[in-house]
Amino acid sequence: MVDELERTGARFSLLLFSGFLLIPVAGYAAAILFDILSINQFQQILAAGIVPAFSVFLVFLSLLQMQRLIMPLTTWAIQHPQGGNAPSHLQRQFQRFNFQFWSLLAVHTLLSPFLVFWSLDGSISSENHLAVAHFMLLQLFTTMLVGVPAFLFGLQQLGKFAGHLGLERVHVSLKTRTLLLAGLVPVLSYSLLIYYHWLQTGRLDKGYLIIWAALATITATISLLSISSSRQALAPFQRLLSRSGASTHKELSRLRPASTDEIGHLTQTLGKVFQRLGDQETHMRAIVDTAAEGIIVVDEAGLINTFNPAAERLFGYPAQEIRGRHLISLLPGIFVVKQQIDEHREERDIEGTHRDGSLFQCSLRVSAMVISGKRMFTCLVADISQRKLAESELLETESRYRALVETAHDLVWSMDSEGCWSHLNSATLMIYGLQPEDMLGRPAIEFCAPDNLEADRKALQTLMAGEDLYQYETTHLDRQGNRHQLSFNAKIQRGADGCIHRISGTARDISDRKALRQRLAHQAEHDYDSANGSKANSYIGKPRETLTNITRLIR
Known part of the structure; x- marks a missing residue:
């Protein structure tokens, strides 16, 4: 260049x-x-x-x-x-x-x-x-x-x-160029020839003057026709430029050719181009005006140029009032602008200032663009107050749930589709003598007692087949090799594809209860054999009923 x-x-x-x-x-x-x-x-x-x-x-x-x-x-x-x-x-x-x-x-x-x-x-x-x-x-x-x-x-x-x-x-102007080329130069050429003949012969016949006049007339006519044709071809542009104020794309799209030459073709092409630009502008304006997010366009100095209806509702300012003011009046503490605004396409959580002075939580993304050689910035602002409130409530609920799970005496667990532990609460320390993180990723069947291994495998297959388990009793070993009687409840969870992606449930250590039941049953049998008197006679013939009643009491 x-x-x-x-x-x-x-x-x-x-x-x-x-x-x-x-x-x-x-x-x-x-x-x-x-x-x-x-x-x-x-x-x-x-x-x-x-x-x-x-x-x-x-x-x-x-x-x-x-x-x-x-x-x-x-x-x-x-x-x-x-x-x-x-x-x-x-x-x-x-x-x-x-x-x-x-x-x-x-x-x-x-x-x-x-x-x-x-x-x-x-x-x-x-x-x-x-x-x-x-x-x-x-x-x-x-x-x-x-x-x-x-x-x-x-x-x-x-x-x-x-x-x-x-x-x-x-x-x-084109008129001046046409007059110079198509009018003045030919007439001067004719005149120079007549002048030469006059100087050489000393006389000027009437025929030469008539020929000169005819050629000059023809040349002038051609020049005037050329000028008229140019004016006609440029008339659509002149009418457009003669209007006061700026013309919209809709008005520019009404350009129609007034000649069959290159200018006419150019006029028609420009009309179509302006029509497409008008359609695009209407489309973009509709997007900006109906966008749920606030759209604010600022220049490099941070002065507001565009303020869409969503931004008006968000900040409480009409576009006519806020246009030309600094962005810092809406987003204090974030844009302390000196020279220019930095672009950041990732979402940032900031505080916005409403017209009434109240603060609210909002998210901001900034992207840069160049318009007519000037750098501009598009700021997308969304109100996230409700989202923040929901997130806070969710975190609080999750915290309560986690505290409840972690302090529960029952084992709260999850395993993946391979049968390996994926989540365990702190009850593992009381049952297995291990921290939860020491057991994560290990197969659950690894902790089964050898005499219950086959039954546990069948129970796992039942789960993988899509059936839930309730009060399934088995025996697991802790890190010292001690036996613990456990009662499992398990429920499968399927993903969007319908496949099992997680199994969750609880387990209760019923070792003490099982031992108590055995002792009571043994005591009942012993009382039956040694019973005498009226009290013993009352249980004669009903030892099993007595055992059942004791068991219900324990439960």
């Missing part, structure tokens, strides 16, 4: 320098060809030195002027590769090209005839004033015929800077 801008500036200066150099050469050559000057007179002019010095001075002055014009424009464009609106003094300099270019040509056209004949005759008198007039007229023709292409070339090169500098107004 930088190299291209520098080459454009160099081409502008070099080729305009060549154009200014060609103008006096073409003028003096035409004067010799039209017999206004002879070869000897031209040699005399060169020998005098005034005219060559003036022409060289004017050519290098033009080069200096063009350099002074193009260098600041090139420097600013290089320093601002993204483009923008150039300062007003550069805009004025950009628009001074027309005046400077034609002023230099006017100086050459008006002064060179007097300098030429001053060098030849020593003065301007009645004897040479006709020759001076002829020379001046011929210089005018050649200056215009050479100067117009050079002028249009300079405009073409300056046009390449317009995208970087911006345009405050039209520099040279």
